[in-house]
Amino acid sequence: MTQRLKNKVALITGTGGGQGRAAVLRFAAEGALIVGCDVKADGNRETVELVKAAGGSIVTMEPVDLGDPEQAKKWVEEAVAVHGRVDILYNNASAARFAPIESFPIEDWQFTIRNELDLVFYVTRFAWEHLVKQGGVIINTASVAGMKAGAVGGTAHGATKGAVIALTMQWAMEGAPHGIRVNTISPGVVESPGTAPLLADPAFRSMLLARNLISRAGVPEDISGVAAFLASDDAAYITGANIVVDGGRIAW
Secondary structure, eight states: OOOTTTTOEEEEEOTTSHHHHHHHHHHHHTTOEEEEEOSOHHHHHHHHHHHHHTTOEEEEEOSOOTTSHHHHHHHHHHHHHHHTOOSEEEEOOOOOOOOOGGGOOHHHHHHHHIIIIIHHHHHHHHHHHHHHHHOEEEEEEOOGGGTSOOSTTOHHHHHHHHHHHHHHHHHHHHHGGGTEEEEEEEEOSBOSTTTHHHHTSHHHHHHHHTTOSSSSOBOHHHHHHHHHHHHSGGGTTOOSOEEEESTTTTOO
């Protein structure tokens, strides 16, 4: 594999499994120096072992709750200190709760806003001053739920992911004078530890995939490949974009 990210310092959130782990493995294979974090200590340690076994470079901190601004600030400071700079920030971490609007608990709304939107702002806010020093790349994780209504229960998730797409465009504008590119990836249905219980129900799985033109769920590697491209100089003329990776789900 061509190492498009050789010696680039990549801060990646939510590295304890799923899309975060896939991103770490792909970025490390492309030569990046990874600094990760997660609330899941055991998962993060497993990721570290996988990267080291493959000959990659990774340092992680865990447990880190990025929904707490003080913890987010501390992680960014410690992560930047590892290699003295940051070239890539990949805002991957998120957690959501789902329920129909008529029964949506207020605490679940607040939980989702905190863990899908607030943490993206906090980490970016504290990393920004470091990216400004030499330019760099920010990759945000949104969802097709932020672009189009989906299954019943997605009120908070759709709101947060729509907001992430909006933040991407705003930050692309503010970052351009500093050589900072900012893009979003919006996945569709992706197999992950978080979606596994839902996709295990054949009827629900069929409903989720009914509109896919590619007749399967995505896998984390489908997302990590796009992220590696956006982080590289191959995407040097792309900023403010929302890249949809959904098997054609919202194409029709």
